[in-house]
Structures are given as C-alpha cells and as structure tokens.
Amino acid sequence: xxxxxxxxxxxxxxxxxxxxxxxxxxxxxxxxxxxxxxxxxxxxxxxxxxxxxxxxxxxxxxxxxxxxxxxxxxxxxxxxxxxxxxxxxxxxxxxxxxxxxxxxxxxxxxxxxxxxxxxxxxxxxxxxxxxxxxxxxxxxxxxxxxxxxxxxxxxxxxxxxxxxxxxxxxxxxxxxxxxxxxxxxxxxxxxxxxxxxxxxxxxxxxxxxxxxxxxxxxxxxxxxxxxxxxxxxxxxxxxxxxxxxxxxxxxxxxxxxxxxxxxxxxxxxxxxxxxxxxxxxxxxxxxxxxxxxxxxxxxxxxxxxxxxxxxxxxxxxxxxxxxxxxxxxxxxxxxxxxxxxxxxxxxxxxxxxxxxxxxxxxxxxxxxxxxxxxxxxxxxxxxxxxxxxxxxxxxxxxxxxxxxxxxxxxxxxxxxxxxxxxxxxxxxxxxxxxxxxxxxxxxxxxxxxxxxxxxxxxxxxxxxxxxxx
Amino acid sequence: xxxxxxxxxxxxxxxxxxxxxxxxxxxxxxxxxxxxxxxxxxxxxxxxxxxxxxxxxxxxxxxxxxxxxxxxxxxxxxxxxxxxxxxxxxxxxxxxxxxxxxxxxxxxxxxxxxxxxxxxxxxxxxxxxxxxxxxxxxxxxxxxxxxxxxxxxxxxxxxxxxxxxxxxxxxxxxxxxxxxxxxxxxxxxxxxxxxxxxxxxxxxxxx
Numbered sequence: 084x085x086x087x088x089x090x091x092x093x094x095x096x097x098x099x100x101x102x103x104x105x106x107x108x109x110x111x112x113x114x115x116x117x118x119x120x121x122x123x124x125x126x127x128x129x130x131x132x133x134x135x136x137x138x139x140x141x142x143x144x145x146x147x148x149x150x151x152x153x154x155x156x157x158x159x160x161x162x163x164x165x166x167x168x169x170x171x172x173x174x175x176x177x178x179x180x181x182x183x184x185x186x187x188x189x190x191x192x193x194x195x196x197x198x199x200x201x202x203x204x205x206x207x208x209x210x211x212x213x214x215x216x217x218x219x220x221x222x223x224x225x226x227x228x229x230x231x232x233x234x235x236x237x238x239x240x241x242x243x244x245x246x247x248x249x250x251x252x253x254x255x256x257x258x259x260x261x262x263x264x265x266x267x268x269x270x271x272x273x274x275x276x277x278x279x280x281x282x283x284x285x286x287x288x289x290x291x292x293x294x295x296x297x298x299x300x301x302x303x304x305x306x307x308x309x310x311x312x313x314x315x316x317x318x319x320x321x322x323x324x325x326x327x328x329x330x331x332x333x334x335x336x337x338x339x340x341x342x343x344x345x346x347x348x349x350x351x352x353x354x355x356x357x358x359x360x361x362x363x364x365x366x367x368x369x370x371x372x373x374x375x376x377x378x379x380x381x382x383x384x385x386x387x388x389x390x391x392x393x394x395x396x397x398x399x400x401x402x403x404x405x406x407x408x409x410x411x412x413x414x415x416x417x418x419x420x421x422x423x424x425x426x427x428x429x430x431x432x433x434x435x436x437x438x439x440x441x442x443x444x445x446x447x448x449x450x451x452x453x454x455x456x457x458x459x460x461x462x463x464x465x466x467x468x469x470x471x472x473x474x475x476x477x478x479x480x481x482x483x484x485x486x487x488x489x490x491x492x493x494x495x496x497x498x499x500x501x502x503x504x505x506x507x508x509x510x511x512x513x514x515x516x517x518x519x520x521x522x523x524x525x526x527x528x529x530x531x532x533x534x535x536x537x538x539x540x541x542x543x544x545x546x547x548x549x550x551x552x
Numbered sequence: 553x554x555x556x557x558x559x560x561x562x563x564x565x566x567x568x569x570x571x572x573x574x575x576x577x578x579x580x581x582x583x584x585x586x587x588x589x590x591x592x593x594x595x596x597x598x599x600x601x602x603x604x605x606x607x608x609x610x611x612x613x614x615x616x617x618x619x620x621x622x623x624x625x626x627x628x629x630x631x632x633x634x635x636x637x638x639x640x641x642x643x644x645x646x647x648x649x650x651x652x653x654x655x656x657x658x659x660x661x662x663x664x665x666x667x668x669x670x671x672x673x674x675x676x677x678x679x680x681x682x683x684x685x686x687x688x689x690x691x692x693x694x695x696x697x698x699x700x701x702x703x704x705x706x707x708x709x710x711x712x713x714x715x716x717x718x719x720x721x722x723x724x725x726x727x728x729x730x731x732x733x734x735x736x737x738x739x740x741x742x743x744x745x746x747x748x749x750x751x752x753x754x755x756x757x758x759x
Contacts, residue, residue, distance in 0.1 A: 099744050100737045104721035108737060110744045112751070120639065122593035131731060137745065139758045148591060162591035169593050180758070201757070203750055213638040213662055229640030229666035231730075239734040241741055243727075244665075245718055277578055278632040281661050311635065313661045331759055338753040345749045377578050377635075397631070401577050494637070496587045515582045515636055522586070522605035 085249035087352035089318055090284045093224045097207045099241055106243045112206035112223075114141040114236045115192050116179070118148055118166040119496065120211030124233035125173040133238045135177040140240055142201060143174050143181040146191045147496045151459050151486035154184050163497065177237075190462020190488040193217040193430035197301065198464050200330025204319040204346040209236055214430045214512065216307040219316030220300035221323055222349060224284070226314040247284040247314060248358035254291035256366035261547035263440070264299035265306075265432060265510070265530035267291065269371040269381045271363055272310040276398075277379040280312025283358070286351065287317050291365030297326040298436040305431045306512055309378035318350040370546055372417050373514045373528040375405030380514075381528070384545045388415045408516055409525050410504070418543055420527070423505040425456035425538035426519075427531050428486075429493040432510035433461030435468045437531040441510075442474045444535035444549050450482030451541030457484035459491040459499075483538070495520025508537035557599070557648055560671030564723040567653045567673065567697040569625030571689035574615050579629065580636035581663060585645045587637075598641055599648030616649065626695050628685050629656035634663025643667045653697055655704065655713065657682050668719050668728050673699055675713035685711065699723050 085091055099108040116124075121143070128134070135141065148163040158164040174181035182188040182195060189195070193214050196202045204222035208215060211233045218225035232242055258267060285307045292300070300317050307315025317323075324343050327333045334342040369383030380402065382388060388406075390413040391399050406413060411420075427433070427441050438458065450456045458478050460466035466488055469475055475485045492499040493511035500520025501507055507519055507526050514526035527543065536546040589601045607614040615621055627646065633656045634642060643666045646654075654667065655675045667674050675697070677685075685693065688706075695704045697713070699720055704711045722728040745751055 096748070097744070099740045102718075102727070102733060104725065104727055105718035106722075108734060108740075110741065110748070112748060119590050123595055123640075126594065133731070133735075136741070160591075165593060166591060203754075206750055211638060211640075213636065215638075227638035227662050229638055229643075229662060229669060231640060231666065231669035235669075235731050235734055238731050239738070239741060240745070241734050241737075243722075243730045243734060245716065277635060278658060278660075281632070281658060308636075308662075311632065311660065332754075332757050334750075334754040335756055338755065342750070342753045345753070377580075397577070404576070494582075494587045496590055513580075513582070513636060515580045517586055517605045518582050520587070522608065 085356055085358050087355040088249050089222055089349050089351045090249045092349050093205055102243055106245050108241050109244050110241050111209045111236050113208045115196055115210035116143045117192050118145050118170040120230050121233055122169045123230045127234040135237045137240045138178045141179050143179055144189050144192050144195050147490045149489040150498050151489045151491050154487050187463050191430045191490055194461035200327055200333035205349045213308045214305050216315045217301050217305040219304040219314055222319035224314055248282055250283045250359040251286050251357040253362045254289040254365045256364055257291050258365050261550050262368050263530040264295055264302040266368050266371040268303045268306040270368045272379045273381045275310055277377050278311045280310040283312050285312040285315040298434045302431055319346045370533050374417050376408055376516050380405055382417055384418055390414050420543040422508045422537050422542055424507040425454055425534050426492045426507055426509045427534050428459030428491050429511035431512040432531045435465050438469050438474050441531040441535040442477045444532055445481045446477050448481055448539045450538045454538055454541055456538040457486055459486045460488050462488050492519050508534045510534045563726045565699055571626045571628050571693045572615055572621040572624035573628045573686035573689040577631045578635055579633050581634055581639050581642035582636055584642040590641055595644040598645035602645040602649045625650050625652040627651045627654045628689055631657040633659050635660035638662040640666045643670055643672055671728055673723050675715050
C-alpha cells in the first residue's frame with residue numbers, strides 16, 4: 084500500500100467516512116459537467132426529489148455536441164439543440180455556473196477549467212468524462228465518472244470509491260527535438276499496455292516531466308486513462324504555480340501565498356512508498372504514431388508495424404483485429420502511409436501551445452491537395468489567443484479550415500466525422516474502431532506537430548525533417 | 553432483447569440466466585455504444601443500439617443477434633472490457649438489452665464502477681475458465697449466480713467467481729444504489745467542506 088505520496092495525502096484529506104460495504108466516501112472539491120453525461124443525472128435527482136448540495140462546487144460548459152462550423156442557435160441538429168437546451172435549464176434551475184457559447188470561456192471542459200484557474204493542486208476533481216485525468220497535471224486527484232456518479236456528486240458532493248494503488252513512472256533524461264509530450268505518453272502506454280493502469284493512479288515524475296510546460300503535462304495526464312489508469316498526476320512545482328497565478332478563479336493576495344505553501348506540502352515525500360515503480364528513458368522516445376485500434380498499438384516513426392511474433396501472446400488477438408480493420412500488413416512501415424483527413428484539436432492537444440507548435444510546421448507550406456485539414460481550438464480563450472497571434476491566418480493560408488471550439492472529430496458527436504474508411508492523422512486520444520464517426524474510419528494518433536507535417540506531405544512523415552529545413 | 557424493461561432495484565443476491573459469450577480483448581465503450589447514440593437526454597432507447605456497428609459489420613452473426621442468445625442475461629467477456637470513454641450509456645445499453653451480470657477476465661475501471669452504480673454485478677475469473685465458459689455458452693449454458701457465495705452454478709458444473717468484497721457487500725445490502733447511503737453522512741460532509749484548505753483560502757473560486 085502506497086504511503087506519503089501526493090495521492091495518499093489528497094485521498095486522506097478528502098475522506099468523509101468509511102462506508103459499510105468497505106469502500107470510502109470521498110469529497111469532491113470540483114465537479115465539472117457537460118451536456119452529454121449530465122441530463123440523466125439531473126433527471127435522477129428530480130426523480131429522487133433531491134437538490135444540488137453545493138452548487139458553487141459544480142461548473143458547466145458545453146463541448147461534445149457543439150458544431151464547429153456554425154454555432155448559431157438553434158443548432159441544425161435537433162438532438163444537439165435539445166442537449167444544450169437541457170443543460171442550460173438544469174444549470175439555471177440549480178444555480179450552477181455555466182460557461183456557454185459566446186461567454187468567452189466556453190470550450191472543452193478539460194481545457195476550460197485549468198484556464199479559469201478552477202483546477203488547483205490538492206483538489207479532488209470529478210467529471211462525467213474519462214479524460215478528467217487531465218487535471219492531475221496540477222497535482223490534483225482527478226478522474227472520470229459515469230452518470231449515476233454525477234448524480235451522487237450533485238446530491239452529496241461525494242462518491243463511494245475504493246482507494247487506488249500508486250505506480251511511479253519515472254521519466255529519466257529529456258525528450259529530444261521534435262519529440263513532444265504526446266509522443267512520450269503514447270510511448271509509455273505502448274510500453275506498459277492499455278490495461279496496466281487498471282486499479283492504479285499514475286504518478287509521472289523525473290527530469291523529463293519537470294521540464295514540461297503545464298499544457299504538455301496536461302497532455303500526459305490526459306492519456307493516463309488510455310493506459311487504463313483512471314487518474315494520473317504530476318507533483319506541483321513552480322511551473323504549476325506560475326500557470327495558476329492571476330487566473331480568474333485562483334486564490335489572490337494573502338490567500339495566494341498560503342495556498343502555495345499548502346500546495347508545496349502535498350508533493351510526494353522522498354521516502355514515499357509506491358505500489359509499483361517503473362523507469363522510462365525519455366531520450367529514446369521517437370515521434371510516435373499509432374497503427375492499430377488501441378492507443379497502445381504504436382510505433383516510433385522509423386519503426387515497422389510489428390509482426391505477430393514480435394508481440395506477447397496476450398497482445399496477438401487484438402493485433403490481428405487491428406491489421407484487418409486498418410488494412411495494414413504486419414512488418415509494413417508506418418512512414419509514408421497516405422492520409423485523408425488531418426485533425427488538430429481535442430482535450431489532449433487543442434491548447435495554444437499545441438497550435439503554436441503546429442503553426443510553425445505549417446507556416447509557408449501548403450496542405451497536400453487531397454487532404455482535408457482542420458484546426459479546432461480547445462476553447463474560446465485558445466481561439467482568441469491564437470487569432471491575436473495570427474495563427475489562424477497561418478493555418479488558413481496553408482489550406483487548413485479554422486473552426487470554432489469544441490470536441491469536434493475526437494469523438495464525432497457533432498458534424499465533424501470521417502467518411503467511409505478514410506484515414507486520419509489526429510492529435511486526439513483514441514483510435515478505437517469507429518471512434519471518429521465512421522464505422523470503418525481509421526485513426527492514426529500522433530502529436531499536433533506530426534499532424535501538421537502529415538497535412539503538408541499528405542502522408543505520415545517525420546516532423547523532424549521539417550524542423551531541419 | 554427482452555420486452556418490458558425493469559431496472560435492478562434493492563438487494564441483489566441471485567442472478568439466473570442464459571450466458572452469452574462475446575470474444576475479444578479491449579472492447580471499448582465506443583464499440584458497445586457508438587457516440588452518435590449519446591445524443592439523448594434519457595437512457596431509454598439505448599438497448600437496441602448496443603454494439604450497433606459491430607453487429608452491422610457481422611450481418612446477423614454477432615452474438616447479440618444469434619437466436620440462441622435471445623433472452624440471455626449473463627455476458628461472458630475477455631480482458632479489459634469496457635475500456636475508453638466513461639459513458640454510462642454503455643452499461644445502460646447492455647442493461648436495457650437484457651444483461652444483468654457480466655463475467656470476464658478483467659474490466660476497465662470506470663466501466664466497472666458504472667456497472668456497480670446501476671446494479672450490474674461484474675465478476676472476474678482466470679482466462680482458462682473464461683474460455684471454458686465461452687465454449688459452453690455457445691452450446692447453451694444457464695447459470696445460477698450466487699453473489700454471496702461468489703459462485704456460478706449450472707446443472708453439470710460450478711465455477712468460483714471473484715468479486716471485490718466492497719462490491720459484493722453493496723449488491724447484497726442494496727447500497728450499490730449509493731445516493732441514500734452517501735446522504736446519511738450529510739453532517740460529516742458539511743464538516744469536511746469547512747476543513748478543506750482550498751475552500752477556506754479562495755474567495756475568488758466562485759467568480
């Protein structure tokens with residue numbers, strides 16, 4: 084059993100009671116909601132004749148279903164309109180803060196909460212979305228929940244949970260040029276497997292992690308869930324404090340100093356005990372691309388798609404399914420795979436630093452003729468910042484479409500979808516069968532820089548070749 | 553699919569039903585219920601859409617379309633079942649199709665807790681036993697699952713199941729429907745919020 088880790092400290096602080104069945108009742112410091120997984124929870128509250136216990140601890144935005152081309156209301160899609168309308172009503176009825184389209188703060192929930200300063204170290208954070216793990220980048224314990232649990236948080240601000248084990252993932256050395264947080268996390272998931280994290284919280288640490296910006300850290304923690312870990316976190320440090328300072332909802336004045344002192348006390352102790360520890364050499368990570376139907380099925384850009392015999396027996400069944408679905412042959416190179424659609428966005432890689440990196444690759448180039456390429460800023464704030472910096476112009480000039488904020492083609496609950504068996508280069512987080520809106524659509528996950536490079540060359544290529552130019 | 557839908561309620565001790573085998577590792581919740589079906593404000597219509605794309609692809613040969621599996625209620629799966637998206641729509645779709653218990657090699661974490669929260673017990677077993685049960689299911693296998701004993705009994709065989717003790721206790725006592733249990737500690741909850749440093753130290757949080 085882990086001891087003296089940040090996870091242990093935050094867990095203990097938030098424990099309300101031991102429940103009769105043997106699980107713990109945990110207080111949730113920040114509850115984020117959106118239109119897809121909350122309506123049934125509000126419905127259940129109504130059925131049970133219950134109220135929202137602490138409305139100020141819940142914050143809402145709309146992201147999954149919003150169209151990214153025309154956001155005028157009512158939405159063309161009647162079901163999408165019904166969902167946003169329901170969320171508006173529920174927030175108004177229960178006095179919940181709602182960052183709606185046009186508020187200046189709407190966007191993907193995991194982009195919005197950090198940029199408002201709502202996400203802070205030492206909090207427990209829950210949201211009806213598996214990528215809630217993103218917020219662990221700040222040293223909070225953040226995890227996805229289902230709709231019945233959303234109901235429980237609304238009603239009681241608590242959840243019944245079993246404590247997770249803690250695995251320390253020490254990332255030694257540093258990432259090399261042209262290799263990004265996305266590559267590192269894809270590499271980690273490939274090394275550990277997509278189910279290794281079940282029952283664990285992942286603590287990412289080491290020099291390669293310390294060096295990352297907050298936005299890069301969010302990319303890492305965001306994908307913890309793709310490795311099976313419901314929660315991933317990074318100990319807070321000066322980079323964290325600097326990011327939070329002066330944000331709209333962050334502590335100010337004397338409270339700021341007291342908060343920073345408290346945050347520092349949460350960091351995992353030197354003598355902390357972990358349930359498991361592993362070491363990853365960040366210097367060996369290459370630009371990484373998925374070739375299959377799970378985020379663990381990835382290779383370095385210069386590697387070949389593995390043969391069945393290269394894989395462990397447990398991984399062979401799903402590899403067989405992946406070859407067939409993707410139409411790839413074992414031993415084939417991933418480099419030069421032709422692409423149809425390029426998507427830059429999502430809660431994994433739709434932040435301003437992602438757009439900056441991608442725009443540098445794009446600048447002065449043209450999107451290959453057969454490619455549909457589009458950029459979807461993660462939030463209204465990201466969009467505004469990008470426009471102020473002229474990034475939208477760089478993308479548009481190169482032939483990218485510039486869209487309004489939302490989840491877009493990460494999960495295609497909106498008009499942005501693959502068609503037929505199109506293949507996408509995508510900065511999102513999941514390459515599951517059918518994930519991007521077409522039942523036989525195919526997804527190659529990679530960093531935003533790699534997506535930008537693929538858009539220009541029309542096929543999967545090594546972004547480092549662009550950086551040399 | 554069964555006709556009228558009855559949601560699980562109260563204490564869950566015994567689940568009796570026909571087994572339906574679904575082979576494959578890492579079956580994610582996008583496959584169980586594709587995202588386009590999430591455009592809804594109730595779960596009511598999800599049952600018929602379960603595994604929609606996989607079923608279309610297999611043109612009637614998907615386990616959820618085979619006549620022998622009609623009215624089955626115990627799903628037998630392999631490893632990391634329910635990975636990916638946290639959508640409760642996935643277990644809700646299975647529940648509305650008729651699934652009342654799942655036995656597998658392993659489950660993804662959020663899917664597992666969603667199942668507990670809506671009254672679907674999930675049990676684990678080693679790979680070899682799962683494979684044996686999957687083979688038997690294809691010929692027709694009816695189980696009596698005794699949650700208290702963590703045992704699945706058929707006419708000619710029985711299997712030991714594993715279930716987290718906290719989950720087992722919750723099903724047996726009815727506390728899987730957690731809201732009322734959580735609200736019993738309302739006094740402690742109100743005390744807790746007053747103790748949290750980030751609540752005390754942040755006047756701007758609710759701006």
